[in-house]
Amino acid sequence: MTDDPPNPALLPAGLSDVLPPEAEREAMLVEILAETFARHGYERVKPPLLEFEDSLLAGSGAAVAEQTFRLMDPVSHRMMGLRADTTPQVARIAATRLARIPRPLRLSYAGQVLRVQGTQLAPARQLPQAGIELIGAESAAADAEVAAVAAEALGAVGILGASLDITLPRLAPALLDAAGVEGEDRRRLARALDRKDAAAVAEHAGRAGGAALLLPALLAAAGPAEGALAVLAEQDLPPAARAIADHAAAVVAAVRAAAPGLRITLDPVEFRGFRYHTGVAFTIYGPGRVGELARGGRYLSGEEPATGMTLYPDAVLRAVPAPATRLRIFLGEGTDAARAAALRAEGHATLARLVPTDTAQSLRCTHELDGAGRLVPVVESERWPMSR
Incomplete structure (x- = not known):
């Protein structure tokens, strides 16, 4: 007996066809986002799907190395990677092809990425991305600009009531450094912070002493930005941590000026998922329970300061009202x-x-x-x- 022929519609796990009318909706949405970016001076670049592995995974690309598909180039016989994120490619373009262009650079992009694994909540492995990168500017105004432009772009596609969550992924490490917490004690305290386990944070911080004693209050401060900033202002932070807190306050003030209606929250000790960020990090959530629509923050583009935001069109589509059907x-x-x-x-x-x-x-x-x-x-x- 012969096996039945494979179903030609069957695709690998995490991959899917996008059919009418959803494919058209996604394409139109991406162009609206791109037009908003362009109106703020962000110029579009289009990096290739594949690059040599050593350049693709350099710098911030190392953070997605485990999610990158690899294959051998039959022409050069060198290993290549299929992008799992577009930001590292934009950083390469800025450092090479656009090295002589005056800074700051404002660049935008839109395209697909492919990842080795999805997550339990988001099993898709091929994802659309659209985003902006502001390279060569190290200021609160630059960080605020990418957050405000992303929020404006979401508003342009019909998402009202989005909220911006700001995190400071370097603040907790700065406090642990100041307290001299290392080894297993540091790992235990980091796990407790990651799990938002207030009792465990208090226990481990009390054992560590020093600047670590500030962590329970900062963990409890998460919430509306003004309240969290007030708690930060009250603390006797060591110099490195104080600089981070002061920058966060300046970013919040700049975002308020650029996007007065945007709801802003601040979590001083959150650091999950921001492995390559060097300053403030952002997540934009949609209204209700539509989830994460964008993510970004400050990082190093090669040796240059940079900040950016990546929007997820598939998630955005789920959050916007369905448009009137084209006749x-x-x-x-x-x-x-x-x-x-x-x-x-x-x-x-x-x-x-x-x-x-x-x-x-x-x-x-x-x-x-x-x-x-x-x-x-x-x-x-x-x-x-x-x-x-």
């Missing part, structure tokens, strides 16, 4: 070309009869023209459903 209008023989062009100019799709068997129903049209050239709805029950 699909059937054009029979002899339809006036000017009338058809006018319909397309209004944003509708026109589908012309090519063979005698073409009908409004077979082409899944929503409308057709009657004898007077007026739009007439096609009975929905007679239209063919999209194959899924």
Whole structure:
């Protein structure tokens, strides 16, 4: 007995086809995001899907090394990597192809990334990204700009009520350094902070002493930015930690000025998922329970200070209201070309009869023209459903 032939529609785990109308919605959404970026002076770059492994995983790219697919280039016989994140590629472009361009550089991008594994909550391994990178500026105003532009771009696609969560991934390490906490004691305290285990943080911090004693209060301070900043201002922070806190206060003030209606929260000791960030880090959440829509923050682009934000169009699509469906209008023989062009100019799709068997129903049209050239709805029950 022979095995059944494989189903040609079967795809590897974490990969999927995007069908109409979702594919068109995603493409249109990405272009709206890109247009918002462009209006703030961010110029678009388009890095390749594949690069040599040693350049792709250099610098901030090392943070996604475990998520990067690798393969041998049959031409050069060198190992290549398929990007798992676009930011490291933009950093390479800035350091090489655009090295002589005056700073700061404002660059944007949009494209797909592929990762070795998804997560339990987000199993997809191929993901769309769209984002901005501001390279060569080290200031609170630069950090605030990328956060405000990202929030504006989300507003442009219809997301209202988003919130910006600011974290300081270098603050807790600075306090542990000042307290001289190392080895297993440091790992235990980091795990307790990661789990938001207030009792364990208090226990381990009390044992460590010194600047570590500030951690319980900072853990409890997470919440609206003004309240968290007030707690930070009250603490006797060592110099390195004080500089981080003061910069965070300046960033919050700059974001408030640029985006007055944006809700801002601050978690001083959160550091999960920000392995290559060197300053403030950002996450933008949508209203309700739509989850994480964007992530970014300050990092090093080679040797240059940089800050940026990556938006996730697939998550954004789930958060925005579904737009009105584009009308699909059937054009029979002899339809006036000017009338058809006018319909397309209004944003509708026109589908012309090519063979005698073409009908409004077979082409899944929503409308057709009657004898007077007026739009007439096609009975929905007679239209063919999209194959899924």
